[in-house]
Amino acid sequence: MTILLTGATGFVGAAAAAALASRGLLHQTLFLVRAEDASAGLNRLREQLARFGIVGQQLEKLSQEQVLCADMTALDTVALGPRLASITQVLHCAALATFSNNPKIWVNNVDGTLALARAVQQHAKLQRWVQVGTAMCCGPGLTSPVRESWDAGLDDDSHLVPYTHSKLAVEIALKALPDFPLVVARASIVVGHSVLGCAPSPSIFWVFRMAFALERFTCAPDDCIDIIPADWCGEALVSLLLKPSLAHNLYHVSAGVPSSSRFVDLDNAYAKASNRAPVAPRYQQVALEDLRSLVPLFEERLGRINRLLILRALTLYGAFAELNYVFDNQRLLAEGVAPSPPLTDYIAECVRTSEAIPMTEQMKHDFK
Ligand SMILES: NC(=O)c1ccc[n+]([C@@H]2O[C@H](COP(=O)([O-])OP(=O)(O)OC[C@H]3O[C@@H](n4cnc5c(N)ncnc54)[C@H](OP(=O)(O)O)[C@@H]3O)[C@@H](O)[C@H]2O)c1
Structure with a gap:
């Protein structure tokens, strides 16, 4: 072979x-x-x-x-x-x-x-x-x-x-x-990686970081991701x-x-890993077309950034999140593949390996 x-x-x-x-x-x-x-x-x-x-x-x-x-x-x-x-x-x-x-x-x-x-x-x-x-x-x-x-x-x-x-x-x-x-x-x-967190690649994790920092995104708390x-x-x-x-x-x-995780469960696991309170009590679901209204919050919550780039990024990823899809995997599991660990199980590793890296730096990985 x-x-x-x-x-x-x-x-x-x-x-x-x-x-x-x-x-x-x-x-x-x-x-x-x-x-x-x-x-x-x-x-x-x-x-x-x-x-x-x-x-x-x-x-x-x-x-x-x-x-x-x-x-x-x-x-x-x-x-x-x-x-x-x-x-x-x-x-x-x-x-x-x-x-x-x-x-x-x-x-x-x-x-x-x-x-x-x-x-x-x-x-x-x-x-x-x-x-x-x-x-x-x-x-x-x-x-x-x-x-x-x-x-x-x-x-x-x-x-x-x-x-x-x-x-x-x-x-x-x-x-x-x-x-x-x-x-x-x-x-x-x-x-991420279930053991190495975001060390191999920060791809897409910055979206969660931004959503929790802004306390707003297109997901509903009960959406399964x-x-x-x-x-x-x-x-x-x-x-x-x-x-x-x-x-x-x-x-x-x-x-x-x-193995999909509800947004609210990710919030809890992320908060625990970052030693902060969950954003749930303050969280607001925002419609895709209203993401623009978050622009005034960007600098305060995300640091010095290119506003247009962030808005574009959140709009692209927000559109996929808004689909609220879970992908059935019964065929795969029937082939003997063990189920995936849910993100809630390893999000702490992703947080730990991201702490020292600005969100905007992580984001670059996904914009080629
Ligand atoms: N990441 C996800 O969330 C995700 C989700 C679903 C499906 N996928 C699929 O998984 C696959 C890999 O994605 P990824 O996230 O690992 O992307 P990635 O990190 O950007 O890696 C892409 C790989 O493809 C190589 N490549 C691109 N164009 C090439 C070309 N013209 N000739 C030879 N090699 C080329 C790149 O080589 P260089 O290093 O030289 O650029 C790199 O090794 C893709 O098919 C993607 O559709 C990814």
């Missing part, structure tokens, strides 16, 4: 690498990395894997031969071809994962993924391609819990952001490839990659109903 892992210099991909490492499979893995050469690629990879606690021999034994230097949007399939021949499993995490209007989203997430998929299928005896998607590709207007289904999601411009549309479009395009062994794993919102930690996400993805047979070709890698 030879695994190709893409996106390992990112948040979810590195978590998947850690899950491979815990199974002793790191050295049967090739890594597609953007870098000038294999040496620079290996350095980038080691740096990121170290953030996930992979250290010592496992890190040192990684070699340049395991690094495929490539950018999905400019694949030299002739040069890359022979390096792909041994691949049996692909865990495709690489994507431009941003809620911004970055004009490269489509070329990365759709065209780049398709080019890579075609090249691997042409050169290798591919047994499984796990396509990491986003559960939010279902788009707005559905009833929660959202089912694990190909029917969820419209391939049109009804999406809140181009990113979720691109992720749905590429799933549909991959499904149409003849004899392509596709398994789609639609991940929910990934926040479907969030998973990166380490659990990596483990679940690797389970889907390695299990000899699977009952379905599409799964939610999500907290689902049992």
